[in-house]
Amino acid sequence: MARPKILVVGAGFGGVGCIRRLERRLRPDEADIALVTPFSYQLYLPLLPQVASGVLTPQSIAVSLRRSGRFRTPIIPGGAVGVDTKAKVCVIRKITGEIVNERYDHIVLAPGSVTRTFAIPGLADNARGMKTLAEAAFVRDHVIAQLDLADASQDEAERASRLQFVVVGGGYAGTETAACLQRLTSDAVKRYPRLDPKLIKWHLIDIAPKLMPELGDKLGLSALKILRDRGIEVSLGVSIDKAAPEEVTFTDGRVLPCRTLIWTAGVVASPLIATLEAETVRGRLAVDTRMTLPGVDGVFALGDAAAVPDLSQDADGGALCPPTAQHAMRQGRVVADNVIATLRGEPLRPYRHKDLGLVVDLGGRDAVSKPLGIELRGMLAQAVARGYHWSALRTNVAKTRVLTNWMLNAVAGEDFVRTGFLSRTPAALRDFEYTDSYLTPDEIRQHTGTLTARQG
Structure with missing residues (x-):
């Protein structure tokens, strides 16, 4: 049988x-x-x-x-x-x-x-996600490419549009994505003497009235302050009305010159x-x-x-x-x-x-965590967040790689190498x-x- x-x-x-x-x-x-x-x-x-x-x-x-x-x-x-x-x-x-x-x-x-997407004109073709390994690699290449192209451009309008970045979604994925990529561009711009760091602007928007409401009001406000102190413009109660290759229209009427739209508004x-x-x-x-x-x-x-x-x-x-x-x-x-x-x-x-609680790694020394209901901020929250992620990896090889990468990044800082991944292909959400x-x-x-x- x-x-x-x-x-x-x-x-x-x-x-x-x-x-x-x-x-x-x-x-x-x-x-x-x-x-x-x-x-x-x-x-x-x-x-x-x-x-x-x-x-x-x-x-x-x-x-x-x-x-x-x-x-x-x-x-x-x-x-x-x-x-x-x-x-x-x-x-x-x-x-x-x-x-x-x-x-x-x-x-x-x-x-x-x-x-999760909505019937927003241009969204499916012009937004990038953060759900797969290929998307993360593509987004990294794309963001660094915008710095390279802005540095080489003599057109002020083109330069401005390439140096504005929009992340939609105030949950964990969107908040951590905006925080981590903002750190990348703020470190990378030091290698571009022709670029004014003040021209690089990150926008995080969400239709909800609060950032990461699951964390509670106090930690949510702490995360919001961290992001705004870094220069990230956070707009709540706002979403995307229309997305085009070179500009994004918000539901509050603002039209932003932008060539990078990262969509993390839920699944x-x-x-x-x-x-x-x-x-x-x-x-x-x-x-x-x-x-x-x-x-x-x-x-x-x-x-x-x-x-x-x-x-x-x-x-x-x-x-x-x-x-x-x-x-x-x-x-x-x-x-x-x-x-x-x-x-x-x-x-x-x-x-x-x-419930074991929640951890949010905002990059560098910044984090907010709520293990077993205990609210933590700063380096202690960062240690808890990374400790949780490290322990959850299934193999010793993965744990070694992640720990080594963290240590190398702490000592040597970011690197800004593009791999050329899909560099000539306008990849959409459905492609990934x-x-x-x-x-x-x-x-x-x-x-x-x-x-x-x-x-x-």
Whole structure:
């Protein structure tokens, strides 16, 4: 008799945490496991702004799965583009473009999220995200290129537009991105004697009335003061009305000459979730407290893609676990235990958690942190933030690389080298996050119908 097949989709915090738990707790003859991911690494997302600013090298936060302990699960190199829950088949687009069908008995959906966008004219073509390793590398190259081009230009209008930078999104990603890249340009401009440092302007805007409201009023105001003291113009209650290649129009009517628009205004669940044609909450798959999909056999979901009830609050009132790495890692382990319990005919357990707090690294000696509800600022907050991130990296190789990069940056300062990555290609959000790769429900049924006919 064939062993049950467990298919895990996504190599983020939740997916990798699930795989590692399954490998440790399942007997070799109990089930077959496979992982679907286009890249054979786990990306440590919270440190992407430090890659964009050059503090860390890209490979420092791309934690190789094949070097991660005793990782032995086969990897299918591609992305899941559809799921037929009736046929129990996942449709996968390999990195070659070939579309294949993968049967499963139990599927764990941890595909993560993509950048949330709105129907703002010009946004999709002129904004850059901060969600993937490639985007961080591209943004770094692009920002340094603006300094090079401004330095070489004799046109004052062109120079002004190249030296203004806009980051949209006052959450963790946007705040840390603006803070880290502002440090990069303020250090880099010292190497450009023809450029006036006063011409370099960073703008952080958000439609919300507060910066990082999850931190609370006091720490949020502390972070706001740090940014403004550095010269970053923070505008709250404001968003983008229109984006063009050389200017950005704000909703308050301001028109800013600008060739760098970085969009970090939230995330939405992977488009894969829509292919299941199941109930969603705020775009995330509506699962129960055990992270199973009600009424559908063999489907588990977690992380950014799942609306997991938050039992630490009023779950009956609709409270959901926020889409953070902290939750995804823990949910991955609970889902693994529940998959094993399903195989063994044992009861499943709900997901409960205790919040460990939040950390925000603003670069240099600046940070605000709230571990276990304790508010910290300055160097102590920085030590807590970096200590947390360092300890969360899965391999000793990754920890060594990150620590070495931090020490080198502290001693030698920034470097301002462009790699030439996509230097002649106006890359858009969809080019990095492959949001146009997913199949429609009819296309999925066409693929899985063919598979079912062959099996029959």
